[in-house]
Amino acid sequence: METDQNNNNNNNRDRVQELFRLFKFEKVINEDPSHHTVNLLGTIEVAKDGQTVNEEGVQPSKQAIVIINKTHFTNQQGFLERINSPEQIQRITTIGANDVYQWSLAWLNPSRQLLEQVPDFKMTMIFPATQVHIQKYSKQINKIIRETPELYQRVVLPYIQNIPPTRLSWLYNILDHVTESEKIVYEDPSETEGFMIIPDLKWDQTTLSSLYLLCIVRSREIRSIRDLDPSHLSLLKAIRSKASASIEEKYNVSKRELRMFVHYQPSYYHFHVHITHVNHLGFQGITVGQAHLLDEIIDNLELELLHQNQQSPDIDRRSSSSFYQSKTFTYALGSNHDLFDGLWSRQETME
DSSP states (O other): OHHHHHHHHHHHHHHHHHHHHHOEEEEEEEEEGGGTEEEEEEEEOBOTTSOBOOSTTOOOOEEEEEEEEEOOOOOSTTHHHHHTSOOOOOEEEEEEEETTEEEEEEESOTTSHHHHHSOSEEEEEESSOOHHHHHHHSOOOEEEEEEOHHHIIIIIHHHHHTSOGGGGHHHHHHHTTSSSGGGOSEEEOOTTTOEEEEEOTTSOSSOGGGOEEEEEESOSSOOSGGGOOGGGHHHHHHHHHHHHHHHHHHHOOOGGGEEEEEESSOSSSSOEEEEEETTOOOSGGGSTTTEEEHHHHHHHHHHHHHHHHHSOTTSOGGGSOOHHHHOOEEEEEETTSTTHHHHHTTSGGGO
């Protein structure tokens, strides 16, 4: 088993190096100096069988995105001076691969002992990149959206229902132990109330102040916070307690140092909880409107359950909407999002 894992790691490393060698830069589609990231769009030429090839006899190229993140700066003497030298990437080490995503650490000059220890940046490659990927990682204008329950039923739900299952192949690979099984922090295999906790690949798994994990539920019936009702309380409470215990045991980070939250709109429509260190502020996903604390979700559902128990037993609760199905959500949405036009065009009628 260990030999097979080593072979897979070697194959992934070789594939990333070959893909990056063939990557032809087209343009910068976004850059964020405050987060030390740059998103590059380019192409990689492929053969009919999908394997990368040299320039002779190639098929039409496919688009690829390379996302470059500057890794944590070390305070070791001389590093900042050396990192400024304009050298090309000379070493790439793969840290993960799943479906169209490959994650690597990169060095500008591996001959220097210091740079051998500290990678210059983390790199994410998406190949082949679809138009959805390009829209997601390109710079876009954000607008405030108010999504009523009616707008959800008319615009958002049909969009979710029409998303091809293949878009979540990478996530199902994780749940099915096809990839990243060696990184599992905690797992409950129950198909109805089970979940898995793994490190998010945005985290270097070293710097505890930037700790970032994902909790992915096994049920495919819960797509977003909109689907939650009091029947999910036991699942949500289990996530909170098991995540706190397993993270404290593995990383020595207490529950009072953890922020657990859910996004709406989420990046993908399979329910998951983000778990970060409370001091990790260097990303946009904790902005007001998008992030909903797990504690507050649980509190809202408990209040809903209390209200239900106080109602007359003659009321058919199955016919009534839950709190999150009845709630109007207010959030920022990028103009490149597939939902933007349908939601934005209906905002004026809500004034």
